[in-house]
Every structure is written in structure tokens, then in C-alpha cells.
Amino acid sequence: MLARTADNLFWLARYMERADFIARTIEATLRLEYLPRGGDGDPQTEWFSALEAVGAHESFATKHGELTEPLAIDYLTFDRDNPSSICNCLEYARANGRAVRTALTAETWTAINDAWLELKRFEATRRAAKELSRDALTSFLDYVKKASLDFDGACYRTMLRNDGYYFNRIGLFLERADNTARLLDVKYHLLLPANEQIGGSLDFFQWVAILRAVSAATAYHWVYRDRVKPWLVADLLILKPSMPRSLIYCYDALDRALDDLARADGHSGAAQRQARAVLSKLERASMTEIFQSGLHEFVTEFIEENSRLASAISEQYLFV
Amino acid sequence: MAAFDEMGLEGEAPRRVYAKVARWLEQSPPELLASRRAQAEFMFRRIGITFGVYGDKEAAERLIPFDIVPRLLSRREWTKLEAGLVQRVTALNLFLKDVYGARKILKEKIVPEELILRNPHYRPEMIGHRAPHDVWVHIGGIDIVRIDDEDFYVLEDNARTPSGVSYMLENREVTMRLMPDLFAAHRVAPVDDYPDELLATLTSVAPHPDVAKPTIVVLTPGPFNSAYYEHSFLADKLGVELVEGRDLFVDNDHVFMRTTLGPKRVDVIYRRVDDDFLDPLVFNPESVLGVPGLIGAYLAGNVTIANAVGAGVADDKAIYSYVPDLIKFYLDEEPKLKNIQTYRCRDAGDLAYVLERLDQLVVKEVNGSGGYGMLVGPHATQAQRELFAAKLKADPANYIAQPTLALSTCPSSFDSGISPRHVDLRPFVLSGAKGVRIVPGGLTRVALTKGSLVVNSSQGGGTKDTWVVDDPLEGEEG
Numbered sequence: 001m002l003a004r005t006a007d008n009l010f011w012l013a014r015y016m017e018r019a020d021f022i023a024r025t026i027e028a029t030l031r032l033e034y035l036p037r038g039g040d041g042d043p044q045t046e047w048f049s050a051l052e053a054v055g056a057h058e059s060f061a062t063k064h065g066e067l068t069e070p071l072a073i074d075y076l077t078f079d080r081d082n083p084s085s086i087c088n089c090l091e092y093a094r095a096n097g098r099a100v101r102t103a104l105t106a107e108t109w110t111a112i113n114d115a116w117l118e119l120k121r122f123e124a125t126r127r128a129a130k131e132l133s134r135d136a137l138t139s140f141l142d143y144v145k146k147a148s149l150d151f152d153g154a155c156y157r158t159m160l161r162n163d164g165y166y167f168n169r170i171g172l173f174l175e176r177a178d179n180t181a182r183l184l185d186v187k188y189h190l191l192l193p194a195n196e197q198i199g200g201s202l203d204f205f206q207w208v209a210i211l212r213a214v215s216a217a218t219a220y221h222w223v224y225r226d227r228v229k230p231w232l233v234a235d236l237l238i239l240k241p242s243m244p245r246s247l248i249y250c251y252d253a254l255d256r257a258l259d260d261l262a263r264a265d266g267h268s269g270a271a272q273r274q275a276r277a278v279l280s281k282l283e284r285a286s287m288t289e290i291f292q293s294g295l296h297e298f299v300t301e302f303i304e305e306n307s308r309l310a311s312a313i314s315e316q317y318l319f320v
Numbered sequence: 321m322a323a324f325d326e327m328g329l330e331g332e333a334p335r336r337v338y339a340k341v342a343r344w345l346e347q348s349p350p351e352l353l354a355s356r357r358a359q360a361e362f363m364f365r366r367i368g369i370t371f372g373v374y375g376d377k378e379a380a381e382r383l384i385p386f387d388i389v390p391r392l393l394s395r396r397e398w399t400k401l402e403a404g405l406v407q408r409v410t411a412l413n414l415f416l417k418d419v420y421g422a423r424k425i426l427k428e429k430i431v432p433e434e435l436i437l438r439n440p441h442y443r444p445e446m447i448g449h450r451a452p453h454d455v456w457v458h459i460g461g462i463d464i465v466r467i468d469d470e471d472f473y474v475l476e477d478n479a480r481t482p483s484g485v486s487y488m489l490e491n492r493e494v495t496m497r498l499m500p501d502l503f504a505a506h507r508v509a510p511v512d513d514y515p516d517e518l519l520a521t522l523t524s525v526a527p528h529p530d531v532a533k534p535t536i537v538v539l540t541p542g543p544f545n546s547a548y549y550e551h552s553f554l555a556d557k558l559g560v561e562l563v564e565g566r567d568l569f570v571d572n573d574h575v576f577m578r579t580t581l582g583p584k585r586v587d588v589i590y591r592r593v594d595d596d597f598l599d600p601l602v603f604n605p606e607s608v609l610g611v612p613g614l615i616g617a618y619l620a621g622n623v624t625i626a627n628a629v630g631a632g633v634a635d636d637k638a639i640y641s642y643v644p645d646l647i648k649f650y651l652d653e654e655p656k657l658k659n660i661q662t663y664r665c666r667d668a669g670d671l672a673y674v675l676e677r678l679d680q681l682v683v684k685e686v687n688g689s690g691g692y693g694m695l696v697g698p699h700a701t702q703a704q705r706e707l708f709a710a711k712l713k714a715d716p717a718n719y720i721a722q723p724t725l726a727l728s729t730c731p732s733s734f735d736s737g738i739s740p741r742h743v744d745l746r747p748f749v750l751s752g753a754k755g756v757r758i759v760p761g762g763l764t765r766v767a768l769t770k771g772s773l774v775v776n777s778s779q780g781g782g783t784k785d786t787w788v789v790d791d792p793l794e795g796e797e798g
Contacts, residue, residue, distance in 0.1 A: 001579055001580050001581075002563060002567050002578065002580075003567070003579060003580050004564070004567050006580045098543050098548075098552075099543050101549075102552050102556040110366060113366065114366065117365070265580070317580040
């Protein structure tokens with residue numbers, strides 16, 4: 001496969017996954033916003049951490065002096081100046097897809113192109129209205145999640161299991177691992193065992209919001225059959241192999257996709273070694289140890305290891 | 321001026337080949353046709369068949385309008401046309417071999433020397449080079465028009481990178497899905513073997529016959545090119561990589577593509593990039609679309625480029641006027657297709673004639689394409705004609721003129737009903753090491769604006785599916 005094609009497939013999957021994560025983060029933040037506030041509540045904190053979780057807080061601060069909810073939402077959804085806004089993610093995803101149409105099945109391309117045509121309609125509505133209504137925002141976010149599902153489903157159901165599919169999976173899970181880890185990084189202080197307060201804490205809603213951002217609110221109850229406890233939230237997102245957004249699940253999938261690729265190619269390299277190393281570390285880890293040596297440090301190191309894997313893949317396959 | 325209508329105009333009995341279409345149009349309620357038009361547009365937009373239009377930012381990805389009423393040719397008409405196309409393209413290949421080789425045609429003064437040597441598409445770098453298997457125009461798009469039910473006229477020879485074949489194929493898919501009954505009522509020659517024929521053609525011209533399965537690629541300028549959809553479509557149907565210049569490199573006069581497994585040798589390049597942009601070392605040094613060293617590899621005989629570098633000499637509109645002479649010279653045959661009377665403005669007598677009749681003639685740049693740089697005299701304003709007169713006087717050799725033809729019309733479907741529109745036809749002629757092949761039919765382009773003669777998609781033209789149908793049996797109703 002052409003190195004450029006692999007590169008495009010990889011980024012196509014990353015952008016579709018990122019759009020989904022941003023949409024879920026906005027939804028979770030909106031739910032927190034609806035809560036009644038205590039005297040010390042700062043309405044901007046939630047939007048700041050939402051921006052932080054998607055890595056847009058610095059560029060936001062450069063563009064806007066003050067932080068308000070409408071500005072934050074607009075920046076995350078329709079703002080073309082934000083390289084990671086949802087509309088830019090979908091635009092880049094389609095540009096990558098269009099550049100490799102021959103490597104996509106008709107179903108996959110249609111999923112991407114339909115999403116993009118729909119985006120154009122939403123953008124037109126957005127331009128026509130002075131402010132995005134809650135209704136319009138809700139339907140926009142629903143649409144983004146669906147677009148991502150359609151894309152992923154089309155890939156899963158129709159793509160040949162060859163290098164094109166493997167690069168698609170690698171992009172998807174690398175991005176997803178990064179998203180989950182960033183969310184943990186922003187919210188880690190809420191997840192420490194010391195933070196458990198019995199009854200009535202607003203933190204409860206924070207924990208649920210984290211779960212919602214990675215579509216795990218229902219899964220939590222199925223896994224633990226317990227009320228929401230912060231350290232179990234951390235356990236779910238880091239070490240539960242059955243949870244499709246946990247770090248360990250993402251690395252299991254990355255390891256497998258890279259192995260499949262190596263088998264097809266007949267040689268394996270630094271990318272395979274790096275994925276294997278991170279996976280074994282996660283397999284050996286326990287939450288007790290992670291809390292003892294510091295959740296924050298653990299997550300920070302994971303984010304670095306994850307981007308090291310991204311560079312290894314680039315070097316090994318994409319010639320950049 | 322009443323044009324020949326291929327179905328037969330209202331009040332006339334329909335031509336036999338069109339009998340079933342005429343009845344279908346008559347019996348289909350307008351709502352049904354409207355819903356078919358809407359469905360067609362939806363299908364095209366969804367699969368992303370778009371066409372970029374240069375110089376129109378808003379319309380960076382515009383849909384080419386599709387007219388749902390098919391255009392029909394009888395098998396008998398097609399057989400006649402096909403023979404003429406094979407003859408014509410065979411002569412063009414011999415002409416190019418001669419121009420870059422022995423130059424007999426110049427020595428015998430059949431074609432004036434300066435017409436070749438001054439031609440911007442003439443590539444002196446190719447002098448003495450023999451294209452692999454002596455094939456130069458691997459994919460030819462010969463534009464055909466009719467003015468009566470007797471003859472086919474050639475309007476233009478496109479010997480560089482003719483486009484539109486993806487529309488021929490997609491139009492058929494859409495028609496079969498939208499109008500299964502009408503389709504089933506005819507015996508329509510299939511076109512979907514075009515990609516197979518193209519693959520066989522490209523495989524046959526590989527530089528090393530010992531390579532059993534040559535590596536073929538489609539070279540595109542990239543997603544911003546107006547025909548990008550077609551490039552990706554063709555690569556997909558051929559099952560070969562769609563590459564950009566930056567995906568290729570040349571090492572020791574061999575061409576390689578960068579893959580995830582390292583460099584892979586390339587044998588045949590179906591390029592959709594103009595000569596000028598192929599190799600910055602030889603042609604346009606500013607080009608970022610090309611591959612440095614590509615021409616070196618080509619001249620060393622290590623890669624085949626289709627269409628061959630320099631083939632543009634044959635699609636010059638001044639050369640066009642000599643094609644009947646080329647056919648006689650190389651094949652010793654009478655031309656089977658007619659040429660349109662062409663005035664060469666480089667000739668003082670012709671120039672004077674043209675300047676006097678600008679309001680009656682179509683004037684074209686000898687190297688123009690896509691309907692740009694032309695004047696349709698009868699439809700132009702006085703100011704436009706004066707502007708063209710000045711251009712003509714300044715550089716007469718750059719222009720030819722032809723009578724404004726009453727191009728044939730075919731029925732088209734609009735919100736306002738069925739109405740005739742002018743059409744042309746671009747069959748795609750494939751030349752390989754084993755001869756010339758043509759998939760029956762081609763792309764019918766239609767000028768959707770009432771009365772307009774300009775069918776180019778960049779100028780608001782649309783397309784139709786083209787059916788070559790078996791002739792009705794004796795006694796069989798239409």
C-alpha cells in the first residue's frame with residue numbers, strides 16, 4: 001500500500017474518532033451545567049476543563065479573552081479557527097477520505113460523504129442563526145455521534161481485512177486512547193480515593209459526567225453493580241479489558257492490529273515493540289499501585305508513551 | 321435552423337430506433353420523470369461524483385447535470401462509427417511515430433513543418449524515441465457530432481488525457497437502476513467491461529514483456545483537480561494504486577512508488593497529468609505535480625507513460641484539418657468519418673474569409689480545450705466578435721474556424737417537460753499492443769441551455785447515458 005494512503009487512512013479514522021469524543025465531552029459538560037450551583041460554583045470551570053480535555057484551552061485563550069459557555073461551545077463545534085473543532089475534524093476526515101477513495105469501500109465513503117453533506121447543512125443553519133439554540137446543538141451532537149458510528153460500522157462491516165483496515169484501526173484506537181487519557185488527566189483529582197464523600201456530593205455528577213463523556217455510564221453499572229465510586233471509574237477507564245474505551249482495551253486492539261500488519265508484511269519493528277510494551281505494562285498494573293505512585297503521573301506518562309507509538313508508526317510505515 | 325433530431329420532433333413519427341423511448345416519454349406522467357430526475361441527482365451526489373470547475377470557488381465540487389433520457393444509436397450506426405474510429409486512431413498513432421521518427425509526412429510536405437515544430441505540444445525531447453510498442457494514444461477521446469441521419473463528423477481528436485469515461489460508466493449504473501423497464505425493453509450493449517479493456521490495454525504496453533504482471537498506477541494531480549473523481553474511480557475499477565507525483569521517485573532510471581513496505585517498482589503509468597507537469601527536470605521546473613527524473617526513466621525504456629509524452633501534437637486543431645490526409649497517407653484508405661470544413665487562419669486567404677464571416681463561424685484556439693477560448697459567432701455579441709477579430713489578426717496561426725453546425729438534438733427531460741437539446745458523443749478508443757478496442761457507445765454530452773451548442777461540462781453542459789441497441793428485427797415494432 002502507498003505510504004500516503006496509509007497516512008490518509010490513519011488520519012481519517014483519528015479525525016472521525018476525535019469528532020465523536022468532542023461531541024460527547026460537550027454533552028457531558030452541558031449536563032453538569034444544568035446542575036444547581038453552590039455558592040462557590042464557578043460556571044466557567046466546566047467549560048475550561050472541557051477545552052482542556054480536547055487540548056483546545058490554549059488556542060481558545062489566544063482567540064477569546066473571556067470564557068463563556070456560548071463561546072466555548074462555538075469554538076468546539078463550528079469554529080474554523082480551532083483545528084480540532086468538530087467541523088474541522090469532519091472536514092479533514094473527508095479530505096483524507098477523498099484522497100484515498102480507492103482504498104475505501106463504497107459504504108465507508110458514503111458514510112463519510114453523507115456526514116460531510118449533513119455538516120454543510122448544519123453550518124448553513126449555524127450561519128443563518130445568531131446563536132445556536134439548545135435544540136439545534138443537541139441535534140448537531142447527535143448527528144456527530146451517529147456519523148462516527150456509521151463510519152466505524154461501515155469500516156468494520158465492509159472493509160477487506162488487509163493493511164488498509166489495520167491502519168484504520170490503528171488510527172482509531174490511538175486516538176481513542178489519547179482521548180480517554182486526556183479526560184483522565186483533566187479530571188484525575190476527582191478520581192482519587194480520598195475524594196469519596198458519602199451522599200449528596202456534587203462530585204457524584206462529575207464522575208457520571210466522565211463516564212458519559214466516554215459513553216460508559218451504563219457499562220459502569222453492568223461491570224461493578226455498585227454505586228459510582230471514583231476509583232472504580234478510574235479502574236473502568238484504565239484497566240477494564242471489556243470496556244471499549246479503556247486504555248487497556250485500546251492497546252489490546254492496537255497490539256492486535258499492528259501484529260496483523262506485521263504478519264501481512266512479513267516484518268515487525270519499533271511500532272510493534274512499543275505497543276507490546278505499553279500493553280504489558282497495563283496488563284501488569286493494578287489500581288492500588290497506580291494510586292500509590294500517583295494517578296496523575298501514570299496518566300501523563302501514558303500520554304507520552306502513546307505519542308511515542310504514533311511517532312514509531314510514522315517512522316516505520318508513513319515515511320514522514 | 322432546424323437541427324436533425326435523433327428521436328424525431330413533435331408531430332413527426334419517431335425514428336425506428338427511438339420508438340420505445342418515444343412511447344415511454346409519452347406515457348410517463350411528469351411526476352414520475354420529476355422523481356427520476358431527483359433520484360438521479362441524489363444518487364450522484366451521494367456517491368460523490370463531482371466535477372471541479374476552474375475559476376469558480378463556490379462550485380469547487382459541482383455536480384455535472386445528468387439528463388435521464390438515454391441517447392440511442394442503432395447497432396448498424398455504431399458499427400459504421402466504430403470502423404471509422406479505429407481507422408482514425410490507427411492513423412494518429414502512425415502519425416506520432418512518424419513525427420518523432422522518420423518524418424516522412426513532413427518530407428513529403430503533406431503537413432507543413434512549422435505546424436509541428438511550432439506546436440506547443442510538440443516535444444523535441446522525444447525525437448528519435450519510439451513509444452513502447454509504437455502506441456502513443458492509448459486512450460483517445462474522439463468527439464463526434466451528427467447533423468443528419470447519414471454521417472458522423474469528427475469535431476475534435478483528444479489525444480492527451482481525455483476525461484469523462486467515469487460518467488459513461490456511472491450514467492449506465494444510474495439508468496439501469498432508475499429505469500429498469502425501459503432498459504429491459506431494449507437490448508443495450510454493455511459498457512461495464514471498459515475497465516477490463518483498459519487494464520488489458522495498459523498491461524499490453526508494459527516496457528518489459530517478461531514481466532508477467534506489470535505494476536500499473538494512475539497518476540493524478542490530486543484531489544483539487546477537476547477530474548479527481550474520475551482518477552480515483554478508474555484506479556479503483558482497475559485495482560491499481562492512485563498515486564500523486566510525491567508518491568513516486570526515480571532511482572537509476574527506474575520508477576518506484578513509496579509504499580508502507582518500502583519502494584515498489586512501477587512499469588506503466590496511466591497519467592492524468594499534462595506533459596508540462598510530468599518532470600520538473602525536463603519540462604516546467606515549477607511543477608510540484610511531477611516526478612523528477614521520470615522522463616529519463618521513460619527514455620531509458622524502463623517505464624511506459626500513457627498517453628505517450630508528446631502525443632498532444634495530434635490533438636491540435638490545426639492538425640485536425642489534416643487527419644483525412646494522414647489516413648490516406650499512412651493507411652492508403654479513404655477516411656470513413658467526415659471532418660468538418662476547417663479554415664486555417666494561418667492561411668491568409670482563410671483568415672480573410674473568416675474575418676468577414678465571424679457572425680457565422682465558430683472560432684477555436686488550436687490548442688484550446690474544455691470549451692474555453694472559443695467564439696460561437698452567431699451567439700456572440702458584436703463586442704465579443706470584435707475582440708476575437710483583434711486576437712485573430714494578432715496571432716492568426718493560433719486559430720481555426722468552422723461553420724456553425726446544426727448539431728443534432730436529442731430529447732431531454734426538464735421540469736417544464738421534454739425538449740430537444742444539442743448533443744455530441746465522445747467514444748473512448750483504446751490502443752494497445754494488440755490493436756484498437758472501443759466499448760460500444762461513449763459519453764453523450766448535452767448542452768442543457770436551450771439553443772446552446774457548447775456541451776462542455778465546464779460550461780454548463782450535462783451528460784446522458786448512451787445506448788447502442790440492436791436493430792429492431794424486420795416486422796418487429798420499434
